[in-house]
Amino acid sequence: MKFKEKLQESLKEIIPKDLLDKLPSGYAIIGDIAVFRYLNPEIDNYKKMIGEHLILIDPQVKIVVEQIDTVSPYRKPVIVHVAGEKRTKTTHKEFNTIFNIDLEKITFSPGNKNERNHLIQTVKDNEVICDMFACIGNLSLPIVVNKPSVRIYGVEWNQVAFDFLKQNIDVNKVSNRYFPIYGDNRNSTPKNFATRVLMGYFDVDYNQFRCAIDAIEKQGWIHYHSITPRDNLEQSIAIVEQARDGSRHKIKVKEIRLIKKFSPRLHHLCFDIFVEKY
Numbered sequence: 158m159k160f161k162e163k164l165q166e167s168l169k170e171i172i173p174k175d176l177l178d179k180l181p182s183g184y185a186i187i188g189d190i191a192v193f194r195y196l197n198p199e200i201d202n203y204k205k206m207i208g209e210h211l212i213l214i215d216p217q218v219k220i221v222v223e224q225i226d227t228v229s230p231y232r233k234p235v236i237v238h239v240a241g242e243k244r245t246k247t248t249h250k251e252f253n254t255i256f257n258i259d260l261e262k263i264t265f266s267p268g269n270k271n272e273r274n275h276l277i278q279t280v281k282d283n284e285v286i287c288d289m290f291a292c293i294g295n296l297s298l299p300i301v302v303n304k305p306s307v308r309i310y311g312v313e314w315n316q317v318a319f320d321f322l323k324q325n326i327d328v329n330k331v332s333n334r335y336f337p338i339y340g341d342n343r344n345s346t347p348k349n350f351a352t353r354v355l356m357g358y359f360d361v362d363y364n365q366f367r368c369a370i371d372a373i374e375k376q377g378w379i380h381y382h383s384i385t386p387r388d389n390l391e392q393s394i395a396i397v398e399q400a401r402d403g404s405r406h407k408i409k410v411k412e413i414r415l416i417k418k419f420s421p422r423l424h425h426l427c428f429d430i431f432v433e434k435y
């Protein structure tokens with residue numbers, strides 16, 4: 158039975174009939190914390206009951222929160238406590254990788270799990286990768302943990318995220334191959350060294366895209382993420398075209414992959430771009 162049906166069945170005597178359809182259809186789990194995104198305000202009075210019920214039916218869940226927004230260029234989540242202990246720190250395990258995280262301070266998207274797996278499968282032995290938006294190692298730590306010959310340079314400008322990144326590098330015992338760099342990636346991204354650059358952030362500007370090209374040694378991939386209207390890719394591709402104009406290098410979009418759907422119209426896409434330098 159699906160989560161929503163289970164919830165409807167258990168709460169049908171308690172919640173007014175017309176609200177049963179407004180119950181959430183799913184939740185994400187990070188460590189032992191279940192996260193609801195944007196619960197319907199009409200069920201506000203029943204949130205605590207829903208959270209407590211979730212703790213009863215899912216043994217992995219100790220705490221339930223709601224994420225109502227993500228703010229500032231640091232992507233700081235706005236979290237509301239729903240049920241269980243009042244704690245936002247947890248330890249999440251995925252693809253043999255340990256992530257220590259505080260959900261109130263740092264964003265971690267469970268919806269990017271397939272992308273983390275895709276990167277582990279795609280990256281070749283001995284690659285050198287630059288993660289320009291490293292956060293706590295969300296996209297890059299699983300690569301370095303699962304690919305013993307790969308080295309990563311991760312740039313992060315938020316001190317809180319950077320401290321978690323360093324902690325996670327230590328806890329995963331990869332400090333000899335994961336090198337954290339504190340600073341704005343517009344002036345802290347090393348040049349001419351990488352086989353692959355990760356750009357897991359939605360407000361990338363032209364300067365940052367140039368830095369990604371500069372980071373590539375001779376040839377390699379840029380994985381550029383963007384939120385794009387399904388029927389209008391031009392806006393996202395504009396930055397690639399701008400970089401291509403007046404450049405000596407070959408810069409080609411080889412594939413556009415769907416990471417997840419935000420709404421029927423808005424999609425989170427990843428543009429796989431191959432760069433050959435001349």
Ligand SMILES: C[S@@+](CC[C@H](N)C(=O)[O-])C[C@H]1O[C@@H](n2cnc3c(N)ncnc32)[C@H](O)[C@@H]1O
Pocket residue numbers: 230231232264265266269289290291292293295296312313314315318340341342343357358
């Ligand atoms: C959305 S998070 C990364 C999420 C990750 N890609 C994932 O899959 O979950 C983006 C990170 O980039 C960092 N960031 C944003 N602009 C930056 C900049 N100019 N220089 C360095 N880090 C930056 C933010 O602080 C944040 O930690």
